[in-house]
Amino acid sequence: MKPPSLGAILLGLIPFIATCFSVSLWDRIYPIVFGLPFNFFWLILWLLLTPLIMWGAYRLEEPRTRGDRDKQDGAG
Amino acid sequence: MSSSAVALTIISILVAIGSLVGFLARSHHRMDLEQWTVGGRGFGLVFVWLLMAGEIYTTFTFLGASGWAYSKGGPVLNILGFQPLMYVVSFFILPPVWEMGRKHKLQTQADFFQTRYNSVFLGALVALIGVICLIPYLQIQLTGLGLIVEVASFGAIHRIPAMIIGLGVVAAFVSVSGVRGVAWVSLIKDVLLLSAAVFVGFAIPRIYFGGIGSMFAALIQAKPSHLVMPGTTKDLGHTWYITTVLLMSCGFYMWPQYFAASFTAKNARVLRRNAVIMPLYSVTMPLMFFVGLSAVLVLPQLGNGDLSLLSMVRKTFPAWFLGIVGGAGVLTAMVTAAIQLLTGATLYAKNLFRPMLAPSMTDQQVARVAKMMVLVLTVAAVSLAMYTSASLVSLYLMGSAGVAQFFPGVVLGLFSRRVTTAGVFAGIATGIFIVVTLIWTGRDPYLGWNAGLVALCSNFVITGLVSVLTPQRTPAGNETVPESL
Numbered sequence: 001m002k003p004p005s006l007g008a009i010l011l012g013l014i015p016f017i018a019t020c021f022s023v024s025l026w027d028r029i030y031p032i033v034f035g036l037p038f039n040f041f042w043l044i045l046w047l048l049l050t051p052l053i054m055w056g057a058y059r060l061e062e063p064r065t066r067g068d069r070d071k072q073d074g075a076g
Numbered sequence: 077m078s079s080s081a082v083a084l085t086i087i088s089i090l091v092a093i094g095s096l097v098g099f100l101a102r103s104h105h106r107m108d109l110e111q112w113t114v115g116g117r118g119f120g121l122v123f124v125w126l127l128m129a130g131e132i133y134t135t136f137t138f139l140g141a142s143g144w145a146y147s148k149g150g151p152v153l154n155i156l157g158f159q160p161l162m163y164v165v166s167f168f169i170l171p172p173v174w175e176m177g178r179k180h181k182l183q184t185q186a187d188f189f190q191t192r193y194n195s196v197f198l199g200a201l202v203a204l205i206g207v208i209c210l211i212p213y214l215q216i217q218l219t220g221l222g223l224i225v226e227v228a229s230f231g232a233i234h235r236i237p238a239m240i241i242g243l244g245v246v247a248a249f250v251s252v253s254g255v256r257g258v259a260w261v262s263l264i265k266d267v268l269l270l271s272a273a274v275f276v277g278f279a280i281p282r283i284y285f286g287g288i289g290s291m292f293a294a295l296i297q298a299k300p301s302h303l304v305m306p307g308t309t310k311d312l313g314h315t316w317y318i319t320t321v322l323l324m325s326c327g328f329y330m331w332p333q334y335f336a337a338s339f340t341a342k343n344a345r346v347l348r349r350n351a352v353i354m355p356l357y358s359v360t361m362p363l364m365f366f367v368g369l370s371a372v373l374v375l376p377q378l379g380n381g382d383l384s385l386l387s388m389v390r391k392t393f394p395a396w397f398l399g400i401v402g403g404a405g406v407l408t409a410m411v412t413a414a415i416q417l418l419t420g421a422t423l424y425a426k427n428l429f430r431p432m433l434a435p436s437m438t439d440q441q442v443a444r445v446a447k448m449m450v451l452v453l454t455v456a457a458v459s460l461a462m463y464t465s466a467s468l469v470s471l472y473l474m475g476s477a478g479v480a481q482f483f484p485g486v487v488l489g490l491f492s493r494r495v496t497t498a499g500v501f502a503g504i505a506t507g508i509f510i511v512v513t514l515i516w517t518g519r520d521p522y523l524g525w526n527a528g529l530v531a532l533c534s535n536f537v538i539t540g541l542v543s544v545l546t547p548q549r550t551p552a553g554n555e556t557v558p559e560s561l
């Protein structure tokens with residue numbers, strides 16, 4: 001199979017760095033943001049940011065694989 | 077009517093509606109093996125999303141998330157950590173898996189291994205491990221179902237009869253309707269569960285504390301250590317968090333049912349888009365945490381953390397609402413159990429029974445064996461659920477760590493030329509051996525690491541080493557190795 005593009009992989013690494021490896025930086029209560037302890041706020045924020053980043057990866061990947069697509073696409 | 081009668085009536089009505097929809101969903105389709113297992117490979121974005129959300133967000137996710145927030149505190153954040161990341165991983169691996177699936181008409185995860193590595197024995201091994209790991213997972217759904225009925229009936233109905241009735245309905249529903257029926261019931265349960273989760277997650281902190289912020293303020297004052305890792309535990313700290321999040325994000329789509337769900341998509345693009353939007357569904361998870369955290373201060377004496385969500389709902393809202401939440405939970409357990417039965421039965425019939433015992437079987441006969449196997453698995457799970465009550469979490473963890481051992485074989489199989497059948501065999505065997513040894517002897521976490529990740533790393537090393545040392549088997553035809561490898 002064609003491996004994914006480097007750009008898409010790098011984009012995919014961002015959420016891993018932000019929410020996995022950096023845990024000791026953000027796992028704390030203060031500062032409280034929107035009433036949430038910082039760790040809860042941080043992870044909830046990344047629930048929203050991850051789709052944005054992966055949308056970027058989608059934009060990078062989709063044109064490369066267009067040739068593989070031969071069935072009509074639809075939503076349902 | 078008494079409260080329990082109201083709650084139970086509403087639960088029964090919801091279950092009846094759900095089952096009816098499942099039975100009706102099949103009406104326009106001829107039920108051959110292809111239709112029954114992968115929905116004829118025709119699902120678009122919405123259906124794949126429903127199916128995956130239906131399978132992934134199980135009763136256990138919701139009861140367990142509030143339960144961990146209640147009993148363990150900070151470590152529950154690992155759920156918020158791994159959920160978006162497992163979709164990131166799926167973005168890269170599911171589209172090529174789908175591609176191979178279409179090219180070789182794959183229906184199960186074991187088909188993938190059998191085709192890619194040109195070995196029915198590897199396929200059979202993967203099927204065997206998959207079925208064994210599925211049984212405790214199935215048992216967890218049943219226990220969740222039993223708990224709900226027990227709480228909703230205020231203890232009047234014991235969980236065992238509830239489980240048996242629930243599972244009977246599921247088994248019938250699976251045998252008749254297959255994967256398409258499941259996707260439709262999933263729609264109902266998603267709407268119910270989502271609205272119940274959003275409402276409860278905001279309402280409970282508001283009723284008891286005046287809002288989510290005030291709930292946290294009260295908790296910070298009373299028990300600040302509960303909100304960060306390791307919470308109330310000793311060994312679930314940051315190293316554990318990192319290793320668990322890595323294991324779960326790599327291993328999650330290795331569950332045979334999630335892996336096979338990708339074959340239902342009508343094209344690879346559906347899977348990519350799905351991977352992009354799925355993290356948004358996880359927004360319901362923190363709401364479950366809020367309920368569990370509220371319970372820390374409101375109901376500090378609960379024996380079983382998994383009951384925190386249901387107990388809070390029962391304490392706070394009228395009986396009919398408990399019925400709706402309970403009904404959503406029961407339907408969720410049924411959908412999940414259904415797909416697990418469907419997957420386990422197909423794996424057994426297609427990848428174990430046929431190649432090992434009856435190679436000349438037709439697809440129709442395989443479908444018949446699979447439907448019989450639905451019953452066998454049902455009975456196995458019910459008896460397990462009846463005779464072992466303790467350590468569901470550890471069974472689940474062992475299952476997750478077990479299926480995660482397929483990851484190297486899948487990723488290297490997709491993107492590497494050099495990996496060999498012997499390498500993958502050796503890697504899986506090593507991984508499973510380490511999982512069983514470490515978890516059964518109570519060494520999870522091991523030196524602070526999630527035991528499953530220790531196994532996965534060893535698995536990668538062994539797969540690589542043995543692949544380098546063994547000659548590549550020339551495939552029987554070029555068909556068996558993915559194009560452009």
